[in-house]
Amino acid sequence: MYRTLAWLALGAFAIGSEGLMIAGILPRIAEDLSVPVAHAGHLVTIFALAYAIGSPLIAVATARWERRVLLITAMAVFVLANLAAAFATGFFGLAVSRVVLALSAGTFMPAAFAYAATAVEPTKRGRALSFVYTGMTLALVIGVPLGTAVAAHLGWRATFIMVAVLSLVVLAGVALKLPAVSGPPAPGLAERFAVARRADVLQVIGLTVLVLAGAFGVYTFIGAYLEAALGASPEAVAGFLILAGLAGAAGNTLGGHAADRWNHRRFLTLVLVMLSLAFALLPVIPLVLPGLAGWFAAGLALALWGLFGWAFPAMQQVRLLAIDSRLASVLIALNASAVYLGTAAGSAVGALVIERYSVQAVGWVGAGIEVVALIFMLATTYRPQGQKIGAAPAVAAPSEAAE
Numbered sequence: 167m168y169r170t171l172a173w174l175a176l177g178a179f180a181i182g183s184e185g186l187m188i189a190g191i192l193p194r195i196a197e198d199l200s201v202p203v204a205h206a207g208h209l210v211t212i213f214a215l216a217y218a219i220g221s222p223l224i225a226v227a228t229a230r231w232e233r234r235v236l237l238i239t240a241m242a243v244f245v246l247a248n249l250a251a252a253f254a255t256g257f258f259g260l261a262v263s264r265v266v267l268a269l270s271a272g273t274f275m276p277a278a279f280a281y282a283a284t285a286v287e288p289t290k291r292g293r294a295l296s297f298v299y300t301g302m303t304l305a306l307v308i309g310v311p312l313g314t315a316v317a318a319h320l321g322w323r324a325t326f327i328m329v330a331v332l333s334l335v336v337l338a339g340v341a342l343k344l345p346a347v348s349g350p351p352a353p354g355l356a357e358r359f360a361v362a363r364r365a366d367v368l369q370v371i372g373l374t375v376l377v378l379a380g381a382f383g384v385y386t387f388i389g390a391y392l393e394a395a396l397g398a399s400p401e402a403v404a405g406f407l408i409l410a411g412l413a414g415a416a417g418n419t420l421g422g423h424a425a426d427r428w429n430h431r432r433f434l435t436l437v438l439v440m441l442s443l444a445f446a447l448l449p450v451i452p453l454v455l456p457g458l459a460g461w462f463a464a465g466l467a468l469a470l471w472g473l474f475g476w477a478f479p480a481m482q483q484v485r486l487l488a489i490d491s492r493l494a495s496v497l498i499a500l501n502a503s504a505v506y507l508g509t510a511a512g513s514a515v516g517a518l519v520i521e522r523y524s525v526q527a528v529g530w531v532g533a534g535i536e537v538v539a540l541i542f543m544l545a546t547t548y549r550p551q552g553q554k555i556g557a558a559p560a561v562a563a564p565s566e567a568a569e
Contacts, residue, residue: 170343175297182309192209194317194321203525208261211514214506214509221276234346243270245337370482377536391448406468421479425484437475438540438543442536443470443533448526
């Protein structure tokens, strides 16, 4: 199983690296294309909106495609879009490339999860899906800081070439090593809209939008913040991102454990409080903590973001599956769209704040949105209709754990 799915995990690594590394190389792009950093930040907004809107529509349009064929097509387009981004002569060309990158990524990732779920027996599906998602986690730990370091020495265009080469390897592996599989067609657009109108679903994905908006209001401009607030070099920025990535990997494990065994509402309260504190620390650092103390505090803030921010996704997926596990594919797809809607909103608000104030102020944006997310979560009355997936009855009853 793992030898086969390794190609999908590698594809997730390539897509995650391209999608997340933009934060580390944003100052280089802005400088080379002669645009303000806030303007360059719209590249994240554009990508996120294209993914959030395009992914469900493409899923419906390609519902009858065999998954392996869809994976090959999506990865081929992803390779070409990375090359187009690398050789873009202006901001508009790069923005168009980012739209195509988002659409191809939004096609590959759902198809990869669908392939993994149908390629193994039901008792191994959880491990198969987790294995594929490991590629996204490794992108945070390895791909993002590596891309930042490459951009510092070879230019930001080299990072897209690097991802294009890796994606070409993935394309060959998927084409040559993955057998064809058959599975049920994806739910139609009408069914997706019907599910999305349910109050319990809206409560969960609404929280996803808010939490991601707060996170990406900060993360999109983290490279620019570190350079402006601390005087960090691009190599130092890469080091900070490695720290955040390692914390994120630990957070991903923590979130999975918490989703199975801890009270959901209490854990989410902890997550949102810690994210609010981490983001609020960032604008204070340049004012009261000069020198090495400021660097240590910034590292602590990024570590807290990585640990608690990446503990959030697993919890949300389990909360959605607890609503109705029969609608798993639709619910997880809706949550993915919510993730990118939040990303788009957060990066857009962050860009607006930078234009009117300064890049150091993005921490207040993130902290403020996370406080709103906490209030929203405490004010809603989430109640799963089904049993909590993977619950540990000896620790908590399903209804208690969901709270």
